[in-house]
Amino acid sequence: MMISPQAIDNTNFSIGDLAKASGCKVQTVRYYEQIGLLPAPPRSLGNQRVYGDAHFRRLAFIRRSRELGFTIDMVRELLGMADTPDRSCEMVDNIASRHLWHVQEKIRALKSLQRELKRLLRHDGGKVAECQIIEALSKSTTDGARASKRGADGLTPAR
Amino acid sequence: MMISPQAIDNTNFSIGDLAKASGCKVQTVRYYEQIGLLPAPPRSLGNQRVYGDAHFRRLAFIRRSRELGFTIDMVRELLGMADTPDRSCEMVDNIASRHLWHVQEKIRALKSLQRELKRLLRHDGGKVAECQIIEALSKSTTDGARASKRGADGLTPAR
């Protein structure tokens, strides 16, 4: 399965068509071209991008992968694999299962977050002075090092 | 060196102490100062930041809130509320429950993602040419535009 654009194409899409069809913004399409995910299409006489069917298929692949939460770099790898049909499927599996693992980790983290927030909210308020939530937030965690190991949302791993 | 409850009487912390104690990086502390979350402390003769107990408590509050996934702006609001103890607790509750809702939404989304990834991975691999994952990624699901706004082939633009 090749997802690269071919020159022999009778369909002509403007960038707006492509964006609408794939459900992303025009700027996003240009951005994908800029970072090398989507190859630069030929231009019209007025310097406007002219896309073909293969571009559409490749963009659809990209969007679908992004929807599933694959990073741009993962999409790059997946595209590379999709373009070399003779290789084993193993590496594709690898990427997908690593991603699944991350997703499951995220779910775990969010669930414990949910529990804590629910606990915080199980008091009803008077004045802020006695606000349980503020109170709870003021207490530092037992394990300070834990915070530095996680990203901003407390979910994504730190770099 | 950790700032234990005993050591907290010593109200002279270096930025490194503060960072270690709160479990974030030195740069992060400076960043919080820069964006106005943490007030600028006095400096030593050699121009180094000297923090006190109140700084420590405020930073702990910030880190705790961030761990719970509150955005910087939310933390700003929460801090503001914590600083005006006569107001009602209602707004604090508001922020927290809005946040809980977001967390629950995220969990829902990730769970459906998880289901799909598991489905993708439920096969064994041969060549990429027949790879189910690549196949599945190539099929777009959420592009109502493609089917409804385009011609019968779903690809040709209306021009």
Add this chain to the structure above:
DNA sequence: ATAAGAGCTATAGCTACTGGAGCTTCAAGA
């Protein structure tokens, strides 16, 4: 002919930090 809408490039902004360069200051040991 004209006007609306779409496309073009270039650049900046978003979140919440993180890392590095190139410097100064501090504290401890010889």
Add this chain to the structure above:
DNA sequence: TCTTGAAGCTCCAGTAGCTATAGCTCTTAT
């Protein structure tokens, strides 16, 4: 006292994945 290494300082750039704006040009319909 000198030295050395760690820690501090400021300033700037970079991360991911777009999104938005400014100020143009091009296309298309009337």
